[in-house]
Amino acid sequence: MNARTRQRERRATGISILVALQALACAFFLADLVGDFAQDGIGPHLVIEAMAAVALVVAVVLGALQVRSLIAAARRDEAAVAAAQGALADLIGLRFAEWQLTAAEADVALFALKGCDIAEIAALRGSAAGTVRAQLARVYAKAGVDSQSGLIALFLEELVALPDEGSLAAR
Amino acid sequence: MTETTTPARRRWDPIVRITHWSIALAVLANAVFTEEGSGPHIWVGYGLAAILALRLLWGLVGPAEARFSAFWPSPRKAMAHLREIRAGTVSHHASHNPLGALMVYAIWGCLLTIIATGITMAGPPPWNGEAEEGEHRSVAVATQGYAEAEEGEEGEEGEEGPLGEIHETAANLLYLLILLHLAGVIFETRRSGKQVLVAMAPLGR
Structure with missing residues (x-):
């Protein structure tokens, strides 16, 4: 595994951890929101809290999508290198024999x-x-x-x- | 050749690994360390719900092998897999193997049941002030039961009514499934190599 792949993997892991933490925060926000709603009904405080919760949900989804595209890019890279390696090995064998x-x-x-x-x-x-x-x-x-x-x-x-x-x- | 070797040395992506081990830790924490119905127990439960939600989201948007579509539960495939085990042949699966897939859905079903009943019983997570209120509530419910049966701490949980019963039964079923899961991992590791372990290892490469 080369340095580039490793770096990409580290980035994917980092963002994944961030996404997991956001998901945690999100759950507590939403639960708190429901609790507050049951207690006090709708107020300006609650509306702002709700927007924060929605923003967090969106952030989690976007974060997940970013991790997905990082993983996809790493795999394309790997596949391209593997294909080039195979082709070059064939070519070298052919020329050496020739x-x-x-x-x-x-x-x-x-x-x-x-x-x-x-x-x-x-x-x-x-x-x-x-x-x-x-x-x-x-x-x-x-x-x-x-x-x-x-x-x-x-x-x-x-x-x-x-x-x-x-x-x-x-x- | 490339089809069998490339997916075989692949590891699960970071989201799958992080959610797997966080859920394992949360289940362990709530099974062993936190007191049933206590503030920390409820907090951990909410955390587990969040992580499980992330994994389910990942089942929709993640890479191919992490998606539900890669491991739909299929009794037919599971039977074929059993026949394969009996025949002694080993084929590689890009995602969970068919038996493993059934286990995944069984464990998720248990977790969802536990989470749903838990949240219904506990309400929103106890912030500082509400912690006592929450305790009052469970104590109030529990005192009704004390007249009938004084079983100490165990009894307290049982008195939450049918929801508590379901919560506890599902938890016990979950422990059984986890034991089966571990047995399955050990079996599969002996059958097709330690790649099974490497793929889910939390650290290293």
């Missing part, structure tokens, strides 16, 4: 795609920096690029669809 990378090269290439530098990849794989450098060079050659950013760009280029001119102009 370039005929060996298992070790594919491993190194994946770390390179994640943004690791040579020293980090060497540490992660427990091999010498020189080995990694050589493997990366072969990966770049097979992919037809000459740098790590070039390799990353190969995938991004395919995933990021530029809006066509018509829709750009419309904006």
Whole structure:
């Protein structure tokens, strides 16, 4: 779970607690209102109290709706990331097979795609920096690029669809 | 694959969790700690009513799995669920499982009965001045009964008439349902994993 999701969840929980407290206040207001009404009948004091109670009811409903939309947004976000992850994993598998990378090269290439530098990849794989450098060079050659950013760009280029001119102009 | 894994690791949303645990605490408080018919007992009862109202509102406007439409009580589905348990297969439900759904409505029914009879007996919650008045009222009612049966504190509650009877019977039924609910949770946890517990856990992720 990433930081963004966690933050959203915390916000939803915070608002939920607020809504629950409002509901509590609301119940006591309404009960008190009924009690006062039974005792004294309608007066200006009671009318104001009634408006406060109605406002609280509305606040509870609106708060609940806000929590709902926060939850819905978090789920859309999660679903979009999951879909993109799946699609990208497919694409990476396809390209690696197409370039005929060996298992070790594919491993190194994946770390390179994640943004690791040579020293980090060497540490992660427990091999010498020189080995990694050589493997990366072969990966770049097979992919037809000459740098790590070039390799990353190969995938991004395919995933990021530029809006066509018509829709750009419309904006 | 995604259909079974995604809802399986989901937790209940914060409103469901907050209302669940507040109601559990309120029931515990009024069952064990507050004196029957006392000011705090009535206050807690009103609080419980508010939280239950919020949960019922959430059943109309909440996310899909928290809505009534996701877990209509259905004896047919409950029977199918029983057959599934007997067959030893486990299927995931995005909302309550069919037996759990029946339990939810049974507990809500009990709570609503308790709240309705409680409010009818107690009237508005006792603010400072009215607290004594409220006590006078219940004492006045109770004294009628003292002549017939002196059962101490227990008797006092019983003398509220049919409403008190219903209030108490529903409360006892509620305790039974809660025990069944806990048994169901334990059973389901052993059957389909601790996800059942994680989903309703008040804290953590």
